[in-house]
Amino acid sequence: MSKPQVLICGTIVHAHDELKNDLGAVAEVLQLDSADRQAFYKDCAEGGRYSNITAIYRHNDSASSIGVFDADLIAHLPASLKSICHNGAGYDQIDVAAAKQRGIHVSHTPSAVDDATADVAMFLVLSSLRQFYRAERNAREGKWKSGLKPAHDPETKVLGIIGMGGIGSALARRAEAFDMKILYHNRNRNPNAQPSWEYVSSQAELLRRADVVSLNLPLNPQTEKSFGREQFGQMKDGAILVNTARGGVVDEEELIKALESGKLSSAGLDVYPAEPKIDSRLVAMEQCILLPHMGTETCETQKKMEVQVFGSIKAVLETGKPTFLVKEHRE
CATH class of the missing domain: 3.40.50.720 (NAD(P)-binding Rossmann-like Domain)
Structure with a gap:
């Protein structure tokens, strides 16, 4: 047969x-x-x-x-x-x-994909808080600490995770090792979430409280450009956005406006709407940490x-x- x-x-x-x-x-x-x-x-x-x-x-x-x-x-x-x-x-x-x-x-x-993608997200969280991109470029250009200002510790900062599936959960475990407080928003409470992770039924409340927001949701017709002007307006002044999900879930024009205005102090991005193209305005921003979709790039x-x-x-x-x-x- x-x-x-x-x-x-x-x-x-x-x-x-x-x-x-x-x-x-x-x-x-x-x-x-x-x-x-x-x-x-x-x-x-x-x-x-x-x-x-x-x-x-x-x-x-x-x-x-x-x-x-x-x-x-x-x-x-x-x-x-x-x-x-x-x-x-x-x-x-x-x-x-x-x-x-x-x-x-x-x-x-x-x-x-959970662990590898969460590693990338955690790297972007730390790099965005500590502004390691600027520091590394200084070191490579022989400028030492010239122009660098003190950044921020992750300890006690609030990490808001939108989409607490496998990747979001893996990120939460990593962030807790840095003494970050975890909030998460899902359609429903995750029954496997750790007791220390606070479920927030309102995305607006999560955005209001979080110092760093990580997007961990799929791209589909319901989520495309679902993170835009309204959502950036609800975030803390000087907050940070990390995206390892899909570039299309973010309204990129509104993201750029939020960065240019200082509403966001930084963004850590691994994904973009028109990959492999990255908007030149993002490339020019020193406060952005940009990776070329490295989420699962491990053997x-x-x-x-x-x-x-x-x-x-x-x-x-x-x-x-x-x-x-x-x-x-x-x-």
Whole structure:
């Protein structure tokens, strides 16, 4: 009896042994090599090379050849497909509603990214409070402490986390080690939150009380540009914004205005609305700490993510449904 077919849409960088010996033991693994989107559609059509695939392993790097998984692409996927198993916690490159309408499950890798992304967020929190970017540049330019003013300790500062999922929880644990007070805002109270983390049902109250605000929420139609003029106006004067979620959840024009006016003393950013482009006005601001989307750029985390996707695909083959379904497909 032939094995079910699985299509790899993206590059496997670390988990080659697991791909061959684990997933390869239960599935025939095909590698995406369609030249472009139209060629991919042809390969997915009846009688095409991918017409019998059961699951897709998807990584964002496949967008360079076939584009994002929008409604049009999903409409061309073969009838045999049961699941798109995405490598990444964020899945804004997939039209999950279109997939759901076709009966195709979508999964992602939430827990695998938690620690690495929280490390980046904590780095941005500390760097923003202490203004380490300016200090490092001084050191490299031979200026020592010229022009540097005393910054701020993290101890006793209030960290407000918007989105207390896995990443937010990992960040809270790290911040507590620096004696920061933790507030968090979610749609609902997190039942796994530590007793010392204060749940705030009103986002406006969190913004009013927090010295540093960290965004840890997904990008979707409801959250796009949800953090803008009103939210910046509710923050403390001189507060700090940290974003390791998605650039699109912030109204970038309003962020720049808040920084230029001094409403925000600093911002620590790992994500941007038009990646890989970073607005030149942000680049010119000495008070901003900017990273090029480094959240999961570690060998260990990337391997965890790859292996987690393989596990979701195996679940599809065994039960018809992947593990780690996106929230829209759990509702």
